Amino acid sequence: MDWDPDDHLLPDELRDQEDQAKAWYDEPTRVLNRKLQDENLRLKRLLRENGISWDDRLVKDPNDSTKLIWTETPRKRTRTSGAFKLLSRENKHLPKLPIEIQVQILEYAMTSKYPIVDPLCKSNREAMSATEKARGNQIAIGFLATCTAYHVEGTRFLWKNNTFTFTSPSNLRNFANLSLKYRKDIEHIRLRIIAKYYDDEPRKHVAPYPSMMNAFMRLIKIKTIPRLKENTLARNGFRSYTWDQVVDFLDALRPPYDPNHPKGKPRPRLFPGLKSMRMDFVNFPDNFLTPSGGPSLHNLSSHELACTLDKLQLTGIPDDDWGYEMRTELTGMVKDDGIVTLSDSAFVYTGNMLRSMEFSPHWQPEWRPKLVRSWKALAQEYIRDQKAKGLPPPGRLGHHHSKLPSAPMEEGHPVSQWRKRRTLWKRSLITQEIDTEYREWLEFDQLTGLPIKEEYKPALDCYDPKDLVCPDCDVLHGYYNH
Template identity: 50%
Template sequence: MDPWDHENFSPPFELRDQQEQAEAWYNNPARQENRRLAEENLRLKKLLRESGISWDKRLTLDLSDPTGSRGTWAEPGKKPRRSSRSGKSSQRLPNLPVEIILFILEYSLTSHHPIIDPLSRLNPNAITSDERKISKNQVAISFLATCKAYHAEGTRFLWKNNSFIFTDYLTLQNFSTLGLEHRKNMRQITMRITARYYDDDPERTEHPAPHPKPTAGRRDLRLRVIQRVQDDNSLARRGFRSYTWHQVVDFLDVLRPPFDPNHDQTKPRPRLLPGLESLRIDLVNFVPDYLTPPGGPQLHNLASHDLALSLRELQLTGLPECHWGADLSAGLARLVKDDGLFLKAEPTYIFSNRLRKQSDIHWEMRAIRAWKVLADEYLKSQKKKKGSSTAAAVGHHNHHSHNGPVKIPAVPEEEGAPETQWKERRTLWKRVPVSRDAVDEREWVEFDRTTGAPIPANEYGDPATDSYDPDELVCHHCQMMHSPYDDEY
């Protein structure tokens, strides 16, 4: 039997390779910094020993001495002598106003392109060739080592003014080492999640698979298969492996509140990025059913409970066109607040022999749970209890409620929206990116609250489409208003 027979091929075992986990542990930034400091201490001790200098607390270095001497001996109770050049100041920098210095500092630490994997070692396989060239000199990071004042102000500019891309959940996890004062100002991040496939067969280094979204005229994508390192004889599971949907779970899990020993236990724990409003997830090489195992309760618990209703906008690209892709889309949609924006598009990147960027396309857009406003009005009209939960109208097929003790408000209406021309039809306006890659360039789009979909241009001006019938969303079984989408919670 052909091992890649799609009809008889069972999904691979889902687990990240142990060798990659061990390498990630070794390359942790904290351990790298400890090793660097230990090596530096050894070099300094060797230099002192070779120069015949012994450390003594009475030796005080005079950094302002222009002669460059190593220091002066200070007598107990007296200050060390300072030398000068005929009383002239040794100041080398011009006396600029503080506003000008801060302007220069902010400009030097603001990148025109997103910063990839900050605080971590860059993975060359997770970036394109153009990004590799840009990433070398994006910001003047040495500015932070000038003095304490520049370090304090520059660090604030660095984390507030730049956008970031994370290619591994461990690089995002390293953000927990930053202070909350820096993390709370981040409003948007991008997760670039590349599916990984492993095999211990040395003769099989590539695997043919269709594109995540089949299109006429496209050839099958040659997936890169990582050769697994042979370990000792054991009963460890062998064969073909994958690290796909579980990688999405790992990324989302990092966004939960990190451990903080100084946190006040009487207050709620803040998430890793408490101010996060917009999240973009680029799925790379996620292929349809036969190679992508389905998700489990972990994704549901994170998206529908721990991180539910936390975003104003979610952008998702590279989702495979299959049943499991639809389940993943429905689960991630729970991250968006009511009246939020959910955007989907074809893959941004593919990876075979290297990471390559695909041509730009338009979004598939939807307003999440825009019908909830109509449900509230319907319940009031039916003289239901004013404090009753509108989420009970989600569907009679749900066996548990996703509402907690906290009532999370919907996304407020955006300022500057055009006036609607509809008299009966219930709509809302959203500023939507014009295309998948032109995120900063946006246009106004009007959505129908009944369906959550954008209103087609051919419906404008047609009096027959100016109608609103809430009874279309009322379930005949429970007399409650439901979502028009079967995959929406």
């Protein structure tokens, strides 16, 4: 089924004011403050009904029997007096297990084999698949309330051993409430970016979805959130929140404010130890969205968050001009010699629910890996060799963040058969499982950045550094960029 964008109404990119206001109102700290205020009012009303004052300054008679006096000093529970006693072998109420075994059990109980969706926030069930909704509790969180030692050790295992999925920029930003000592150990996260559409008229919208292999299922119905039509100069009609939502996700990864941070030192990012990230784009159709992001996206991905990741996984990005620009900008977050993997959509939102594409009989996922700026080391080596020979290099190296570190070499890879051809081994994804990710060793050509699929042949075992020089712009860059 052919789809012509000229025959359909395309949305205008705009952040929705009502959604932004609701996100501000539902922020966890404000929700907690409202609950505490309501609780204080109930307690004051209870004291007032029983003739008890809640303020000692309002009591005129010092001998008033309603004045509460705390005469007994409570015993302070410490890890030595309470928690370690529970872990000791002499405690008859617990099994006589060595502390090392108890710690292993605690670590197993605090580790989930599935990603945890929106930690520290109220779950958004519309952004969860049916499988995720049916799982229930994935960890034995009750361990943390057993004793102080279990709480301290279990909390560390909880944030270090699990993978987390964030479905909205506000939920990701609220994660800054967690202490930095736990956030710094998180190395991999997932961002589930679900496109939102709004309309102030009751009309239907359809769009092509690239992962629908069946021609009869190619067009999907776009769910629109109804909005009131206002007689103002504000932008009305069919609107979307897609590319700007990507900008908001990246903005939430910036360094949060910490009043206790020492002066004179740069503030760490939300995840200082982040090494890899997966971004699932949901309901981002081809040739349907209007461009947005602009300088904000470039400043975040290519400057503030530039060269911070070893691996980046992208699913569901549109295969059009604006999707290509988005992929190019997001690649700026990956270090030199890092790897970016692309694939079809992992989810689709249709029928008022989020569906996993792995259950579709027409879903044939394929990861397309590529090294990022792997040619750069070859270009610098070529320049040094030319200078050592006293010859000027035929070309110049462009600006590519040369002072930042490259992605580390991965150990344990097979032995390469190529001798002259410059290659690099990386563990790359081979299946697009939502819950688990299987990887295998792939050998990449550093000149093109693409995996080598040919069998070894002496005629192909060659490397010409002059291929780095672009004949059009006389700039050193990868052959794949020509």
